[in-house]
Amino acid sequence: MKNKKQKETLRKIFHYMRRYLWLFFLSVLCAVAVVALTLLFPILTGKAIDLIVAKGQVDFERLRMLVLQTGAVVLLTAILQWILNMINNTMTYRIVRDIRRDAFYNMGRLPLGYIDSHSHGDMVSRIIADVDTFADGLLMGMTQLVTGLMTILGTIGFMIMIDWRVTLVVILVTPLSMFVASFIAKRTFSMFQLQSQMRGKQTALIQETIANQKTVIAFGREQKQCEQFDEINENLRKCSLRATFFSSTVNPSTRFINSLVYAGVGVCGAILAMSGGISVGQLQAFLSYASQYTKPFNEISGVVTEMQNAIACAGRIFELIEAEPETPESPDCPALEAVKGHVIADHVSFSYHPDQPLIEDFCLDVTEGSRIAIVGPTGCGKTTLINLLMRFYETDKGAFFIDGQASRNVSRHSLRTSFGMVLQETWLRHGTIRENIIMGKPDATDEEVIEAAKASHAHSFIQRLPKGYDTIIGEDGGSLSQGQKQLLCITRVMLALPPMLILDEATSSIDTRTEMRIQKAFMAMSRGRTCFIVAHRLSTIEDADLILVMKDGKIIEQGNHETLLLQHGFYEQLYNSQFAH
């Protein structure tokens, strides 16, 4: 199962590589050349050493020739090495760019349902951290796996060419180092697991304590928390020591094996050299091959883990890239135009989870330019209604009609831009105040921006900011207060002023006087427009044309303020509970 998934992921990675296939072939070609030339070097130096025999027995002429030749080989190797690196970099980063772009593009097409139900942190870490790990793994794989394999094959070939007996010593002893490495790795795996478990436990305690330090102080629990911390810390110290020490024995152990190979080659080679089987220069070539041959073996286990990690990361990214987007619409999908604002809900049903019905058989007829207020306890479906109107979610049954056109038959863009939306949760981006305001109308003039800001009572506080409309605000509004953020969001809608409005009211985080200012802005905006208001404080919607009282996804009462109070129903209860003493 897991294997199958891995294969599937590999297939997708190859799909991304295909565009750069020529680079890949070039890379392999370069790798082969680099390895071959690198391996040629010991042979050439070996030959050179063989020309230096003893006192008076040095063939300088041939030596000089050989050294010049070798120098040329070295230069060529270096140049090819550089080209190889460049190719690998280019290919890896281009693939990564493509993957990251596709992931981001798909994120913009995902249904809101997906975005709401998945952790944002997780999605961000897929696009950033996972892609990065994948890039590292891919690069490492490209550079080390190919050259590593070539080096192993190449050295064996060259060694056999010189002498098969010494080669045998190298081939037989070297796997020992891999064996030792994997033996230790297996033993230490559980220690590392224990260590990360302990770390997890400690981090949880740290998070909880420090993020809530004010409560800890208020109850004088500092000492108790320290004691708890020290206990875990001591356990962690023990686990860490074991894991760190045992894993760090890998390096000395493999080096020990390599030394054994070196000694073995030295002794066998020397004995062969005595009988004239090989020359001293060839022995030296062997010694350098022996260390080159073992290197990829020592690295390969690291590369393999890195690559596996990379494939796992790629798998997570592909999940995001392949997540089902909103149903695509045909290019000739009609646009909603010259909207008047007549909205009908026709037997709409909807639920987030099939087993928990929320909105059922919801009907509504809203005439042009009226103010509709939606009230009800938390979780009654007020926000859901907005999600459906904007087609952030699609209805399960029934449909909404705008000016007689079913909203699901018109293009999403035209539908959504017909609504001006101010949500409870403000959203501002890193950028200037102006950039944030003109989102809905990028070509707005400065006068228009200021006019809109005045209408929404935001102008005065914007003016007081250090650089006025050009003040840069941080991520999510940065240092602005909640009320100021809300006013900016209103200004944004005020500037674009679409034919219909959706206003999710300010919450308890804004004091009532600021709220009154926001109310005024809302009123100014909604004049003559069909307007849906999700109300949290009933006092603000008493003059709405129609109040929908929702409970458990259904409209249980509707009418204007006076008629609803006369009904002595749920609305009256809600209304009076505000004044309960």
Add this chain to the structure above:
Amino acid sequence: MRKLLCYLKQERKEAILAPLFKLLEALLELFVPLVMAKIIDDGIAAKDTGMVLQYGGLLVLLAAIGLAFSITAQYYAAKAAVGMGAGLRSALFRKIESFSFSDLDDLGTSTLITRLTSDINQVQSGVNLVLRLFLRSPFIVFGAMIMAFTVDVKAALIFVVTIPVLSVIVFTVMLVSIPLFRKVQAALDRILLRTKENLAGARVIRAFAKEDEENANFANENEYLIRLQLFVGRISALMNPLTYIVINFAVLAVIMAGGREVYLGHLTQGKVIALVNYMASILVELVKLANLIITINKSLACAKRIEEVLVRTESMTEGDIMQAQPSEYHVEFCDVTMQYPGSAKPALTNISLQVKRGETIGIIGGTGSGKSTLVNLIPRFYDAYSGTVRVNHVDVREYTYAHLREQIGVVLQKAVLFSGTIRENLLWGNEQASDEELMAASEVAQAGDILAQKGLDGRVEEGGKNLSGGQKQRLTIARALVRNPDILILDDSASALDFATDAALRKAIAQQGKKRTVFLVSQRTSSIMHADRIIVLDDGAIAGIGTHEQLLKECAVYQEIYMSQFKKEGSHEK
């Protein structure tokens, strides 16, 4: 940095032994080429198999002793590093636990958490690596050069030239590329920010139909990133080829020079090979050293961040009074002005107020009017900028923290519970409380139904995730009541409760027998209108004090607040 080294001092023995054993191992390694030279010159030339085997045995022996030394070194290095990490972690945690509210505001909790976790881990592995490699690599580089001198002075001069050239290449490439890598990181951070923004603002972006524009922006930043990455790649890709050229040219030079020396009879063939081998070992160690320096750089940055916290002086000092006589005025504010560090204007200006034992004080005002600031001064979460706050006629700065806060039950705005059982959470109020007392406090806090449903042993998940906002608030109120405090502070802590529950809660608290001084902070007039006295705050100053009726008559700010919540004047009052 010195401060952090103290923590390594505690592991002094290990921290000295680790590099020492590493050096011993390196020393053995330096002998290997010489032994090989012996095999070639004495063994092969003399055709003496016994000699070859003897020297072969010596090689194995060197390797075995080297293994023993190096494992010993690894052990001491691990012990020193892990020990230092643990000590540092514990010290840092204690330090953070000693911080006051203003220290926490100033530093921010999320950075404290990273410093305590990943920064210390980074330092720990940095120390481990330094102990193992920092002495070894230079030792081998210079050791190889010195050994070369013992073999042949003329050939050794090639080493004298090569080592600086190699070092210059390795370190230049690194020094040039490190700041570039930082730029790459910054570009990546921008992409991260954009991704985060797009997720958080998915609704707004779609409402304004901005998807294509966002995609184009992202593509731009993505393109910028890859261009930077390729540029850095081009530079760091220079290192290997350049060093390869230098080291191998040096090898060729050694062979040429060696050839001349052998011709003159100053050298043997085996010794030339030894020289070549010494040359080869230099490059490996230099590259290791370069990588080590990158790690050290990172660790140093982390160490600096840790030290910043460790050397910070706490902004408040604890008093020593453990006992005070109850006085007529329970809580007093004398001309108190409060200004948060870094803010332009004071949060409270010249507040004077005397509160009698048993009084219930309502505090109301807009956001940012200083309500929370006012009550936070009573348990000394912050120190006043000027003026004094007194409890039982004693300046709060003279009490020990424990004694002052023992008398006070605080329910903070943000309802915080800890993972564990409900009982464990409630016991925070008072370790000694019996189950009956816990139940009684929960009843008063209107949390009886939660206990009936989940029981005292009901699990509370991390951050109280499995409870609703209202449930959490009621449990935090219960936790404060378990303490049976003389002073109870509810800092807008009923905002998630509906009006009826809020009213029932206030009633139940009032009916508890104890003569308790209560501070109620709220934005709702309905929550505080029955308080003995109401303080109206406006922009950090008292705009009015009095009962609901008095204020309605006299205080303009209060009227305005009241009107905004009870629109139809008079008709729904009462």
